[in-house]
Amino acid sequence: MKFIIEHLSKNFEAKKVLKDINFTFEEGKIYGLLGRNGAGKTTLFNCVNGDLKTDSGNFYLEDELGHRRKVIATDIGYVLSTPTVPEFLTGREFLKFFMDINEKSIKDPKSIDEYFDYMSIDPEDRDKLLKDYSHGMKNKMQMLINIITHPNILLLDEPLTSLDVVVAEEMKQLLRSLKQDRITIFSTHIMDLALDLCDEIVLLSHGELEVVDKADLNSQEFKDKIIETLREKTNE
């Protein structure tokens, strides 16, 4: 399976944020999306998710035989950097509600406690109101509801930035374990995180997407190259 973006453009009045982007993402890979503040990473995700109207562009999923279809809402899971959960529900009530309304799209439902176990949420926290969950726990709940339905495309907008080292490590493991059978696109400002977690590094700069050839992913030379590319592009 491939996720194909064709001729995506998005302007905010005179500001051209995304400029005729054409890009193909492949199944089984985690893509690290790097870009400077204001480069358009969130705008790109919002366009893919249908939260923002594009000025032009189409999104397709293509199977191994080359058959294409348009991306639909249920293809996408979108985890925001700031988790939004209904604070007036308990973790258990929220999960039950989510599973009830998405019954048809959950292929192999597990029990609610199995899901909590999977996300390492302690038994004593499961019946607490979500308003009393920590940021990391809310983040886990948001991640959970986005993976229960097995979306083909998982968009993650800086989801690990404010997590403690243990939760961040758990989330990394989870993302690695989930990457088969789907396309994961992960935006972050933390280059080491991108290098550690991602199979491909994609730069968003000057409204365009560009793959960085990652010959030697962890070398300082490679990091310098990324920084130089981002710097050059914004200075153009």
Ligand SMILES: Nc1ncnc2c1ncn2[C@@H]1O[C@H](COP(=O)(O)OP(=O)(O)OP(=O)(O)O)[C@@H](O)[C@H]1O
């Ligand atoms: N709703 C909007 N109306 C007008 N301009 C917007 C809107 N949303 C984003 N922008 C502008 O589009 C550009 C890209 O913003 P975006 O939030 O996508 O960047 P980003 O790469 O996610 O940034 P950061 O890394 O700082 O989160 C910015 O110049 C921003 O001001």
